[in-house]
Amino acid sequence: MADSGPARRAAASLLHWIDARLPLSALWRAQTRGHRVPDNFNVWYLFGSLALAVFVIQYVTGFFLAMHYKPDASLAFDSVEAIRRDVPWGWLLRDVHAAGASAFFAVVYLHMFRGLLYGSYRKPRELVWLLGCALFVTLIAEAFCGYLLPWGQMSYWGAQVIVNLIAAIPWVGPDLALWLRGDYVVGDATLNRFFAFHVIALPLLLIGLIAAHVVALQHVGSNNPEGVDAPHATVPFHPYYTVHDLFGLSVFLCAFAAVVFFAPDFGGLVLEPANFTPADPLRTPAHIAPVWYLTPFYAMLRATTATTLRLWALAALAALLRAAWRRRHAPRRLALLLAGGAVLLAALLLGEAKTWGVAVLGGSIASLFALPWLDRAPQRSMRWRPRWHLLLLLAFVLAFIALAVVGSRPPGAAGHVVAVAATFVYFGFLGLMPWWSRLGRCATPPATLRASPRAGR
Ligand code: HEM
Structure with missing residues (x-):
């Protein structure tokens, strides 16, 4: 242990040097021990941090996939096959990214359900909810653009159906559809712009919205399963919820790994069978349907x-x-x-x-x-x-x-x-x-829950 002395001293003085220029330790303390949250979070409160974790998984795997993917209608399908067969660990990157899209929606749907269950959208968390809804819409757009990239039959025809629907919006629809396609038919130009949306514009928007969502939540404070604000019943985020969330993350990763390693297409839910055939504009699949989450x-x-x-x-x-x-x-x-x-x-x-x-x-x-x-x-x-x-x-x-x-x-x-x-x-x-929602009688939460004998313990 004596050997670690100089190293520890060097790390402490480096931190001191940084802290004098950027309040790193203070920021960390404010986000962990200094950040107080209700003491009665349950399993439903895991899904926000899980959504964050899945976002990171998608971002990292997407970054490595983009190194080998070719956004060109004549090369896209083959480049995905090459990632799966020839790129070292490419099969894992691809399967994690594909299963990650489904996991993202599963986690976000459960996260939204928690909001409905405990009324987390009610005053003063309206903006947290609105930003969450904006995140949901952006996530749909992100998944839709990503789905075109493998340039399989379902990618192609799914995009065809949805862009045609956009064309049905009165007044602006036809122009909007034309702009999205970049052409009069879904083709190479469409693939290029969907790629740009998928890897640049929408992830950037997601990052901004996630930051705003979490900052807004920290400003008004979290709700809890009782739906009653009880400032006396709070605990520091660390170690109580870092441990809680890490446990949830471990369980989630076990389930996620089970899907990736043992059922990567999950019976056609995660990867649809029709998408293993290259896009063919002259042959419509017998049945066109989006992925399960849409x-x-x-x-x-x-x-x-x-x-x-x-x-x-x-x-x-x-x-x-x-x-x-x-x-x-x-x-x-x-x-x-x-x-x-x-x-x-x-x-x-x-x-x-x-x-x-x-x-x-x-x-x-x-x-x-x-x-x-x-x-x-x-x-x-x-x-x-x-x-x-x-x-x-x-x-x-x-x-x-x-x-x-x-x-x-x-x-x-x-x-x-x-x-x-x-x-x-x-x-x-x-x-x-x-x-x-106005009908029926609500029970009154006990006074111990509502009133604070020692506010801000
Ligand atoms: C990328 C997607 C999302 C991420 C990364 C995310 C992240 C988070 C995190 C980290 C929290 C705090 C932890 C927790 O309470 O679980 C949270 C809370 C919350 N989120 Fe999200 N969220 C996402 C999408 C959504 C969506 C789609 C909605 C609703 C439409 C939503 C509504 C809320 C609400 C209302 C809270 C406060 C809950 C409470 O205090 O009871 N979020 N979110």
């Missing part, structure tokens, strides 16, 4: 047909009649409401199903942004809210899972009925939240 939104899009639009119109009409019948609104407001409703009704009955499908898809994500203002329950956490609020949340999650399953299968009559019903549950849960 299928819920794809299913909602497919569920929007002329018949479903009539159902939506019926629902809009019922809501309008209810508003008029209850006559709680001032006459001017009621007139505005009825006029707006009539326009919506006409648009639903006369609009094109494809345009509405894109609106439903966009609306399903956009409505998540509004959550902090939709939820009016007196308590944040489901722990204190009526049991049926939790049951509604579970119905919402089940609808989302049903949509994911249906969206990954070829279209069929039974699947369509399930998708339509699940889309109604999805939008019903969010759209009617201002109404249902």
